[in-house]
Amino acid sequence: MKKIKLKVPATVANLVCGFDILGMAVHDPYDEMEFRLLETPEIIIKHIDAFGLPEEPSGNVAGIVLLKIQEYFNLKNGFEVIIRKHIKPGSGLGSSAASAAGAAFGANVLLGNKLSKEEMIYFAMFGEELASGVRHADNIAPCIYGGITLVKSTHPIDIVSLNSPDLFVTAVHPQVEVKTSDARQILKKNITLKSAVEQWGNIAGLVAGIQKNDFPLIGRSLNDVIIEPIRSILIPKFDEIKAKSLQLGALGGGISGSGPSIFMLSEQKETAEKIAEMMKSVYTEIEIESFVYVSKINPSGIQIVEEV
């Protein structure tokens, strides 16, 4: 195989109470990535989008991952990658993770599936490190495994693949900037044991709900007493959107990753679409441009759409 084309999905990290451990793949938005194995050792990155991301391999999220893989296998081959990015950088929907996970996944297919999923995670984390300074796997893991994943540990890499409940995801990305580093910095370093216990009751409930397909349990577990009350102040209209979503029938939801995107889970497509409309109109009213996405939870993650 010399050429493949991938659909690399957006991901929602944290899932409200699962700060730094849970993540979920969606179908929409997604990036398109086209890989070609080269006879020469060059790494060529071309972005066909308007985000102005660096194309120099060592400064590009996909590029750095490919360089690490090339180095690890001592490859004589190189890669050409054409990226049509639709997941907006800074959206909180796993834009850098898509580039990083897509690069590891694509290279792996072209090299004849030499890598395990854990090894793909290992290489993709170099991309996350370049993007945010942190080698985390919250977004990479669901991108590669699909569905909902638990990152139990990154040293060593210990990823648990959870069920993929049959639910719809509505996500809104308001055009305001929330830097991951800022979103991390405003968090308190210490929390009360009491609130931690409440949080881990919710996490246990969420994981149980996901595994049992108990949607009401998922709903009443999507409750974050530690991170959301602090981070949500960075996102205009967060409280209003959350309250209105619940009124419209959402099971629950919250900040996607470190924001500014907000996501909501619903059992019915109609509910998810009504929530999308509401989100759009709330931001229109205060003259903030926004993008809304409705899709199911994506059980498969990255998909190969063409192989030549």
Added chain:
Amino acid sequence: MKKIKLKVPATVANLVCGFDILGMAVHDPYDEMEFRLLETPEIIIKHIDAFGLPEEPSGNVAGIVLLKIQEYFNLKNGFEVIIRKHIKPGSGLGSSAASAAGAAFGANVLLGNKLSKEEMIYFAMFGEELASGVRHADNIAPCIYGGITLVKSTHPIDIVSLNSPDLFVTAVHPQVEVKTSDARQILKKNITLKSAVEQWGNIAGLVAGIQKNDFPLIGRSLNDVIIEPIRSILIPKFDEIKAKSLQLGALGGGISGSGPSIFMLSEQKETAEKIAEMMKSVYTEIEIESFVYVSKINPSGIQIVEEV
């Protein structure tokens, strides 16, 4: 029905990383409780054991639960309860919970199953309040539901019944006193967000492992970075017993409730029995008397052994 006899099992609360939220029923030890519905409104409690527990209903854990039920239903009937307690008070194996849960369960059967499980929990918590000053459900819930339970909330009562993995439990009760109130008081009121995140990764892994019957995942999730390092100093030889249990093949384990009992989970009966021997000999060596118990996780909780 006028008379029933119950087998009311011991329970292991916390399950290492699930402080204040998880609990598990075992088969051994267990209390025997015999209930008789009386035509007169008296509550009569008789203990046929050597623990010297008060038999005055308002000062007895089972008695207070029966009084609350009698009051709630405005009953003209009373109850006579004969308790053969084998779960030692102060063992950390849910001795008071057995009396409380047994009382609610027994009364409910005699009254024609008027109560839901949540309502039994509600009444049984008065017994726990009498015993420890705290209306918690960590031990009551697995006693009534069986298997492993998650107490998501007690106001309102929200109990999630988890799977009951096919595992053996070894428990050792060394004859040293650890007061629940002391065990609670030495805990830190504040913890770092970093350790909380590690803890909830373990809790999520434990719940996922329980639901997926993934025993290695259960094993590597039975890790408590917050409570155990503090509380274990109250239990002689804790570290040695834990280390030796893992060497002998235990999946993992830790403090039962607030101690002093220690429990370990194993896949094989032989492993569980070897661990029991080792535990016994460790305490014999330092001249501390101990009791060891080996049984499977109890999927059913309280059992009716006789109805007349």
